[in-house]
Amino acid sequence: MTDAFFIILSIVSVVSAILVVSPRNPIYGALSLLVMMLSLAGIFLQLTAPFLAVMQLVVYAGAVIVLFIFVIMMMNLEPAEMGEEKGFWYKMICFFLAGFLAVFMTVGIAKSRKALPDRFPEKATAEKVETKERTRLGRVDLVDTETGSVPETFGSTPRVGEILFNPYVVPFELVSVLIVIAVVGAVVLTKRKV
Amino acid sequence: MTAEQTIFLIPFFPLLGFLVNGLLGHRFSRRGVGLIATVLPTLSFLVSLSLLIELIAYQPHGGLHQTLFSWIALGDLSIDVAFRYDALAAVMCMAVTGVGSLIHLYSIGYMGHDRSPARYFSFLNLFMFAMLMLVLADNLPLMFVGWEGVGLCSYLLIGFWYEDTENAKAGKKAFIVNRIGDFGFLVGIFSIFFVMNHLVAAGHATPEIARGVQGMKFTAINALAPHFNTVSILGIAAGATATLITLFLFLGATGKSAQIPLYVWLPDAMAGPTPVSALIHAATMVTSGVYMIGRLNGLFLQSEVTLAVVATVGAVTALFAGTIALTQNDMKRVLAYSTVSQLGYMFLGMGVAAFGAGIFHLMTHAFFKACLFLGAGSVMHALEHAFKKTGIHGDPLNIQKMGGLRNRMPVTFWTMVLATVAISGWPLTAGFFSKDEILWQALARGQHNGWFYVVYAIGLVGAAVTAFYMFRMVALAFLGSYRGKEGVETEIHESPKVMTVVLIALAGLSVVGGFIWLPGFIPGAQWLRDFMGLGGGGHGGHGAGHGGGHHTAAEITAMLVSVVLALGASGLGWWFFTRKRDTARKLARETFFTRALYRLSYNKYWVDEIYEALVIKPIYYGAVAMWLMADMVMIDGLGVNGLGYLVKRVAASLRRLQSGLVNMYALIVLFGAMAVIWFMLFSVLYST
Amino acid sequence: MFNLSSCLILSTVLFAVGVWGVIARRNLFFVLMSVEVMLNAVNLAFLGFARCWGGVGSLEGHRGHVFVLMIMAVAAAEAAVGLAILLALFRTKPSVDADEMNLMKS
Numbered sequence: 008m009t010d011a012f013f014i015i016l017s018i019v020s021v022v023s024a025i026l027v028v029s030p031r032n033p034i035y036g037a038l039s040l041l042v043m044m045l046s047l048a049g050i051f052l053q054l055t056a057p058f059l060a061v062m063q064l065v066v067y068a069g070a071v072i073v074l075f076i077f078v079i080m081m082m083n084l085e086p087a088e089m090g091e092e093k094g095f096w097y098k099m100i101c102f103f104l105a106g107f108l109a110v111f112m113t114v115g116i117a118k119s120r121k122a123l124p125d126r127f128p129e130k131a132t133a134e135k136v137e138t139k140e141r142t143r144l145g146r147v148d149l150v151d152t153e154t155g156s157v158p159e160t161f162g163s164t165p166r167v168g169e170i171l172f173n174p175y176v177v178p179f180e181l182v183s184v185l186i187v188i189a190v191v192g193a194v195v196l197t198k199r200k201v
Numbered sequence: 202m203t204a205e206q207t208i209f210l211i212p213f214f215p216l217l218g219f220l221v222n223g224l225l226g227h228r229f230s231r232r233g234v235g236l237i238a239t240v241l242p243t244l245s246f247l248v249s250l251s252l253l254i255e256l257i258a259y260q261p262h263g264g265l266h267q268t269l270f271s272w273i274a275l276g277d278l279s280i281d282v283a284f285r286y287d288a289l290a291a292v293m294c295m296a297v298t299g300v301g302s303l304i305h306l307y308s309i310g311y312m313g314h315d316r317s318p319a320r321y322f323s324f325l326n327l328f329m330f331a332m333l334m335l336v337l338a339d340n341l342p343l344m345f346v347g348w349e350g351v352g353l354c355s356y357l358l359i360g361f362w363y364e365d366t367e368n369a370k371a372g373k374k375a376f377i378v379n380r381i382g383d384f385g386f387l388v389g390i391f392s393i394f395f396v397m398n399h400l401v402a403a404g405h406a407t408p409e410i411a412r413g414v415q416g417m418k419f420t421a422i423n424a425l426a427p428h429f430n431t432v433s434i435l436g437i438a439a440g441a442t443a444t445l446i447t448l449f450l451f452l453g454a455t456g457k458s459a460q461i462p463l464y465v466w467l468p469d470a471m472a473g474p475t476p477v478s479a480l481i482h483a484a485t486m487v488t489s490g491v492y493m494i495g496r497l498n499g500l501f502l503q504s505e506v507t508l509a510v511v512a513t514v515g516a517v518t519a520l521f522a523g524t525i526a527l528t529q530n531d532m533k534r535v536l537a538y539s540t541v542s543q544l545g546y547m548f549l550g551m552g553v554a555a556f557g558a559g560i561f562h563l564m565t566h567a568f569f570k571a572c573l574f575l576g577a578g579s580v581m582h583a584l585e586h587a588f589k590k591t592g593i594h595g596d597p598l599n600i601q602k603m604g605g606l607r608n609r610m611p612v613t614f615w616t617m618v619l620a621t622v623a624i625s626g627w628p629l630t631a632g633f634f635s636k637d638e639i640l641w642q643a644l645a646r647g648q649h650n651g652w653f654y655v656v657y658a659i660g661l662v663g664a665a666v667t668a669f670y671m672f673r674m675v676a677l678a679f680l681g682s683y684r685g686k687e688g689v690e691t692e693i694h695e696s697p698k699v700m701t702v703v704l705i706a707l708a709g710l711s712v713v714g715g716f717i718w719l720p721g722f723i724p725g726a727q728w729l730r731d732f733m734g735l736g737g738g739g740h741g742g743h744g745a746g747h748g749g750g751h752h753t754a755a756e757i758t759a760m761l762v763s764v765v766l767a768l769g770a771s772g773l774g775w776w777f778f779t780r781k782r783d784t785a786r787k788l789a790r791e792t793f794f795t796r797a798l799y800r801l802s803y804n805k806y807w808v809d810e811i812y813e814a815l816v817i818k819p820i821y822y823g824a825v826a827m828w829l830m831a832d833m834v835m836i837d838g839l840g841v842n843g844l845g846y847l848v849k850r851v852a853a854s855l856r857r858l859q860s861g862l863v864n865m866y867a868l869i870v871l872f873g874a875m876a877v878i879w880f881m882l883f884s885v886l887y888s889t
Numbered sequence: 890m891f892n893l894s895s896c897l898i899l900s901t902v903l904f905a906v907g908v909w910g911v912i913a914r915r916n917l918f919f920v921l922m923s924v925e926v927m928l929n930a931v932n933l934a935f936l937g938f939a940r941c942w943g944g945v946g947s948l949e950g951h952r953g954h955v956f957v958l959m960i961m962a963v964a965a966a967e968a969a970v971g972l973a974i975l976l977a978l979f980r981t982k983p984s985v986d987a988d989e990m991n992l993m994k995s
Contacts, residue, residue: 010890017899024903024926033918036938040922043903047959048898053891054936059957063932066961071925071968078972079918091913093864101868101913108875115882116897125891127940140976140984156995158945168952171958172955178955182962189966193973199980241993861994863920863987 013053020046027052037075044068055130055160129156202728205253208267210248211294212333218326226319233311238322242329246298253291257732260430263287266339273342277398278468279415285339288733291337293558296567300484303703307575310699311582321361322473325688328354332485336492341390341590344493348457351486352379358481359473367474382456382463389450392434393422393500396442399432400425421547423499430503437612439484441501443597446553450497451511454490460518460548464541465809471533475578483574484567485539491547491563494864497554498735512552512643516659519545521806523666525671528789532598534575535674537622540570542667546639549660549722553653555642561718562635565623569632572620572707579613579696579704580606580678587692595686600674603726605683609693612701616629616680616708621675623711625668626767633767634715636664641720641759664763665770672774680779720756798803820872897938903930917978917985921971928964977983 026039044067065096092098109195116123160166173178209837220243226234252265264287288295305325312318316621331354335347338587353376360372397414400406405428406421413421429446433439453572454460459467459482466825470482494501494511501507519542542568549558577598583606584597595602623632640660647654695701719726777785790801801883804810858869907930910923939953980987 013891013895017895021902021906027926028919028923030907033916033922035921036965038907039971040925043926044929047896047933050896051931051936054896054940056939056954056957058955059936059961062958062961065962066965068927069926071965073920074968075918082976082985084985091915091988093913093988095994098913102910104868104912105905105909108871108908109901111875111879112882112901113898115878116894116901120894123897124941125892127892135974147956155961157940159981161940161943161945162951166945167951167954167958169947170953174948175952175955178959182959185967186962191959196970196977198975199277790942859994861991863917864912864915868922871912886954 013050016043016046016049016053020050031086033079034076037072037079040075041068041072044072054127054162055157056059058164058167068093092159130161203415204252204808205265205267207248208252208265208286208337209269211245211252211284212299212337214245214248214329215326215329217241219323221329222319222326223323226323229319229678231313231318232309233317235305235856238267238326239305239309240324242298242302245329245333246302247295249291249298252286252542253295254452256286256288256291257338263337264290277415278394278410278417280340280342281416282343283339283416283418284337285419286337287882289492289560289735290336292564292729292733293492294333296564297329297332300567300707301332301480302420303706304476304484304571307399307479307578307700307703308474309576310697311476312474313697315474321358321888322355324357325477325480326363328358328481328486332489335489336433338648339420340416341393341422342417344496345386345390348453348489349383351481351489352383352457354472355379355481355486358477359470362471362479370622371466371472375470376465378466379456383455385449385456387453389446390417390455390645390839392442392446392449393417395410395434396446397421397425400428403431419496422497426499426503426822429500433847443500443842444506446500447497447504447507448510450493450500451490451514452508454493454548454846455514456485456490458490458544458548459541460490460514460545461521464518464522467541468534468537468805469831471531471537475533475574475581478537479571479574479578481617482537483570487540487544488547488563488567489627491544491551491559494548494551494734495556495560498551498554501551502554502646506652506788508552509650510552510555512549512653512656515545515548515552516552516643516656516663517545518542519549519663520659520666521640522547523663523670524802525805526670527645527666528799529600530601531596531673531679532600535600535670536570536573536577539573539667539671542663543570543624546636546680549643550639553639553643553646553656555639557636557718557730557733558642560728560735562639562735564712565631565635565714568707569620569623569630572616572704572711573624575700575704575707576617576620579700581701582696583610583613583693584689586694587689590692591688593686593689597691599678603678603682603683604685605679605690606693607679609690612681616701616704617679618676619672620709622709622771625671625771626664626762627771628761629712629742630713631713631715634718634720637720637760638718638762640664640763644734644755644759661763661766665766668767668770669774672771675776676775676778680775681782683803709829720760721753727751892939893941897934900930900934900937903927903933915987917987920987921968921975924971925964925968928960929933932960969970 020043023039027036028045029041030036044063048060048068051063120179135200218238218795222229222234229237256264264285266285268284271279272282305322308321312321315321326333328351331347334342334349335351338347340343356372356376358372359375360369361370364368388624394417399415401411401414405425410421410424414425426443429443430440434442434445437445452463467482467487471478472627472876493719501511522538522541522545524533526542529538536674543562546564547559547562550556550562552604580603581597584595584603588595588597619630623630625631625638640657642659643653643660718729721727786796790796802831858865865889904927905926907923907927909918914920914923931973935953935957939951939957943953944950975985978990984990992994
């Protein structure tokens with residue numbers, strides 16, 4: 008079951024990615040991007056990252072894509088205004104370059120098959136839990152090293168939040184500062200009169 | 202202050218004069234500059250004299266020494282600035298400072314109207330300094346310093362009136378030809394050093410001599426000389442070592458002392474002021490080569506071959522230059538070639554191992570040649586004055602256009618006559634005694650090696666030629682009636698006292714200067730020879746006397762022969778050019794055979810032209826080729842400009858990366874990223 | 890079939906598609922969107938690794954997730970600023986063609 012989902016979702020994501028970069032009209036590209044993000048959110052869910060899957064939908068699909076569509080529609084480009092495209096041969100060369108990148112990295116992955124586990128660690132059920140530590144959130148569920156499993160709450164919001172606000176609170180705050188800067192910057196850049 | 206401690210004063214005084222006149226001379230009056238420049242060499246002369254007296258009185262072994270300071274101390278070398286005042290040095294110093302001071306005095310009058318007297322006198326003093334360093338040096342490198350110094354001063358003074366390009370070219374020629382000789386000298390110095398170190402290592406030297414080797418002192422060189430032929434240089438047979446070294450040294454001597462093949466600079470050097478010609482190119486600098494051989498006589502005695510070469514070159518040069526002097530019309534040129542010729546006699550003397558005789562002739566030659574040159578200067582001075590006064594132009598040195606000056610310039614006339622008589626070898630003059638001694642030694646050596654009979658014969662013919670052309674010159678210049686332009690004659694006057702006094706002094710010395718060394722058959726009258734201790738012939742290096750009564754008859758006969766020849770040739774010269782001047786002209790211009798000889802002589806055998814074609818032009822074109830090929834093409838074209846061009850091209854092609862296109866930049870980033878990923882992926886993979 | 894290797898291969902392919910978009914399209918909108926594609930591919934790779942080796946403690950766990958969150962935040966900011974620049978450019982020179990923005994050409 009999981010395999011089938013994964014295959015479908017991956018095909019959808021690849022096809023939509025291709026449809027992002029190829030059309031003439033940017034709106035089509037933006038919409039394809041949306042589809043790709045949704046499919047990736049699905050894969051995130053399969054990877055036991057529920058928090059991030061939702062974040063993907065809220066931030067990316069919900070905000071970034073919307074922003075893109077806003078701007079595209081605002082500019083209201085005539086087909087003539089959209090400009091020429093690069094030459095055929097140039098695009099061919101780039102295709103082969105990107106292809107070469109994909110191929111050699113795939114070869115690298117293939118060669119390191121032994122180092123990569125052939126199955127994801129299992130999700131442990133409640134019975135296999137072994138409590139080792141107490142935190143404010145209650146018991147912390149550890150990986151059982153003998154069975155190599157991850158707890159049920161892996162990737163859940165509390166767990167991510169716990170680490171986001173304790174050891175990684177500084178990057179978190181900095182990122183919020185960054186977002187403020189980006190907002191201010193965007194506003195300034197688009198003012199008609201400075 | 203002991204006597205030895207004053208030796209340094211001899212070269213120091215002229216050095217002081219050079220510095221004072223050179224740096225501050227423009228502030229002094231014309232008189233002041235001349236006075237300073239003349240007084241200082243005179244002081245040197247007095248010091249020299251007092252040291253000479255010291256030498257005669259106490260006869261210290263090896264002469265007087267003074268070491269000033271250590272100059273080069275490097276490994277095996279420990280060369281000092283040190284002086285040696287022995288008999289040979291004493292004779293030279295007296296001649297140099299004595300004649301030099303007189304010429305300085307003369308210069309005050311001669312350069313009376315020159316633009317830059319300070320420069321002149323400072324250079325002249327510098328020359329004295331260098332020459333005295335050369336003479337007084339007790340080691341070979343210091344002598345070479347003086348050697349180079351006199352060459353420099355010669356260049357500076359020949360080209361003194363440098364605004365005329367010809368003068369500058371003459372100076373350049375002198376310096377460059379000298380340099381060729383100096384190459385030989387340097388090779389000789391290096392070889393001597395090499396050989397001596399070998400000999401010390403092989404144990405032939407006492408500790409004292411070993412120290413001398415380190416300082417390259419003449420005592421050491423002469424002491425080790427007999428062993429030179431046991432060392433082999435560069436794989437060449439050991440027996441030839443002394444010959445090789447001395448031949449190279451002799452090359453240096455031919456350059457400095459104007460022998461074949463390097464004499465060509467001396468006639469051109471007449472472009473300089475006449476006192477310069479008198480001092481440098483007659484009395485002192487050109488004698489350096491002779492002096493060098495005298496100092497290194499121990500080494501030269503080790504090579505029969507070289508001695509024969511020296512004697513032959515000397516004799517041939519004497520005759521060769523004499524034949525050129527026969528037809529020259531420029532008074533100073535006649536004297537220049539005469540100098541070359543007389544230097545040949547000195548080398549002839551050195552070549553037959555009569556070192557003392559050679560130095561004796563050096564001394565007497567200084568007297569009469571200086572007198573002759575200064576007399577020529579006096580004539581020049583008077584004629585130039587006359588030309589300026591009358592506004593008529595002429596050549597102040599062309600003897601064909603002179604004549605009758607006997608009555609207008611009597612002092613000059615009589616002093617020149619006396620000097621001419623001396624150079625021609627008239628009996629009882631200084632020139633007679635010295636030249637005769639050399640010829641007699643050559644003849645005596647003929648018993649030893651038949652070749653020297655030939656050398657003697659050449660020398661004898663040369664003596665006749667000398668007398669002939671000298672009397673020709675005097676006759677054409679002073680006798681008869683004036684043959685120059687109209688109206689000039691009345692303005693010709695005798696030269697000022699300051700010049701004539703010197704002429705009289707030198708003429709006097711030319712006459713009486715010979716009595717310090719009378720011919721060998723008069724026993725006990727060879728004071729100079731015994732004093733110098735250089736012997737006259739035979740294999741005695743130091744201190745060998747020359748006795749033997751059975752040579753007396755031969756010596757007297759030889760002397761009579763040369764007297765007859767001298768008087769005869771003189772008379773012939775006088776007669777030809779006073780009574781039979783037309784015949785002379787006819788012989789020169791019309792008769793075919795003699796005309797050919799005349800042209801050969803007048804054009805100096807075209808030697809300068811031959812050198813130009815065979816040596817100078819190939820070198821010049823070779824240099825041009827090198828310039829074009831190596832410099833222009835390789836270094837400029839390929840190297841400098843080529844690099845620039847290459848950089849430009851590479852930069853132009855690299856510039857296209859800066860296209861301003863975002864996609865292009867992203868592509869390049871991609872390349873970089875791929876390279877990094879490749880590296881990380883595959884090197885890590887292969888290492889696991 | 891669904892394992893780390895296949896996740897990584899998917900990530901690689903998506904990344905390559907994004908790369909092609911960046912270097913081979915002149916329309917700047919597509920360039921920005923291709924950048925988003927690349928960033929998403931990378932997020933996928935991070936999450937794959939985090940699932941296998943991410944850890945679970947309160948100090949060292951879930952690091953991959955945090956990183957992905959950071960990437961998302963930065964990508965959003967970058968998209969905003971990028972589009973703002975695009976707008977400003979469009980106002981100056983009414984074009985969204987990357988090849989016409991060549992004032993930096995040497």
